[in-house]
Amino acid sequence: MSSAASINTPSFDIEAIRKDFPILAETMPGGKKLTFLDSAASAQKPQAVIDAMANVYGHEYANIHRGVYYLSQIATDHFEAARRKVQGFLGAAHDREIIFTRNATEAINLVAASWGRANLKEGDQVILSEMEHHANIVPWQLLREQTGIELVVAPIDDDGALIWEEFENCFTDRTKLVAMTHVSNALGTVTPIADIIRTAHDHGTLVLVDGSQAVPHIDVDVVALDADFYVFTGHKLYGPSGIGVLYGKEALLEAMPPYQGGGEMIATVTFEKTTYAELPHKFEAGTPNIVGAIGLGAAIDYLATIDRAAADAHEQALLAYTNEQLAGLNSVRIYGTAPQKVGLVSFAIDGAHPHDVGTILDHEGIAVRAGHHCAQPVMDRFGVPATTRASFGLHSDYDDVDTLVSGIKLVQEIFG
């Protein structure tokens, strides 16, 4: 079976969705059609997002929260409307709990620098998992250098799933925070985040969730989850790069000192004393990524037009199909076989280095990620320097997978 037609349903029209992404019509050098299988690195943008951003720049742009004139007012309105869209998207109780950042990395650094330095002292412990992205490792290591905290790593099993008993054993009376991914970017594993949060709270411990890879695939409700902090990055959610989100519970954010100082985040400034702006502006020093936030809002609007349950069913069917096809090829090994996964397959081909695999697939118009995926501890865990990773977006279809499989056969032919 290799046709996309078989998965069309009234509620989820893959052909229509593909047409929403103009880049899919591009031809790659050598005349190959683009097979884009790197959405986990950064998603392609639907026309609706591109149009919304062009429209602001073309017709509605000015700096926000400053001018008293018309354009500044509507730009401000659109920017704040984007914040409310994010609030709705995450199910947050208040829009002031939504802080715009540059990306997920900055959101985590914000929490580590502001909440971490104010609340953690030498000997306090932060639990991470073995499958964190470097963005959820290095900020805590920097904090460790500054405060003497300890990092405790919860291990994963051979399938790439969190080992629950070991996770529970990580807690001590010095545990202050669990900083954990919702979905692993290297393995695709979905972590049992609701259980993780409940368990952490039972131990009186706060939880920061790295939702960068989760929000494109899974409906999130931060209130139902009772997450203390939840971060994600806009460019993986079909929005532009340069915009990210920190959700934090209001009481936590209120108590935290500012992260950066400057304009936008102040109430009054004299050389003797400065008072800070209210949430969320306290954490948004300087002119923000105005159009980026509006683009992210447009991406959230776009996602709302898609039946996510049907999209999820399609993605899981495509994942199962990919696993089946790769299993049919000799000497292809999949890393990350946890029962709960998003549409992402990390693999290795015997005798071919991922970098060579990437070059050969590129030659066939196939865009995949080859490397350590900014998760070197995961690579070490599985004893490989790197893997090749194919990851799906909303627009991924059976043809994409079939093209990938032919590409892998070509690799095997060359390196056979």
Place this chain on the structure above:
Amino acid sequence: MSDLRELYQEVILDHGKNPRNFGPLPEANREAHGHNPLCGDKIALHVVLDGDLVQDVKFEGAGCAISMASASLMTTILKGKTEAEARALFEQFHDLLTSNEEASLDQLEALDKLAVFSGVRDYPLRVKCATLGWHTLNAALDETGETVVTE
């Protein structure tokens, strides 16, 4: 597929799979390490330098076919060369990989078996793979003692 074969020539595939002069070299008096963080290629280069002359050279490491084959072919061509000749060869090799112009016959002849890497020119992202061994050689000759990182 045709230009893929130009990149992955038989000689490259062969040296990638079965690198020559691979292993430790206890008598080495010059050593350097090279690392390509993008794809994780790592090599250690061992050189016996006798005065000005490269007496022996071996390498160890792991990485993509291009980096392994390049390091392997480099070791086969270096023995008996002077330090200056080795450095000059790297310059010519680097030109082959990065120049906008097709290499002349003279140039290809000077490069001898290294000419098989001419296909890398069409894959700019792979130039650092093909030059990792050579950068590491320079570091060994310079005795910098630092790991060479190609970015």
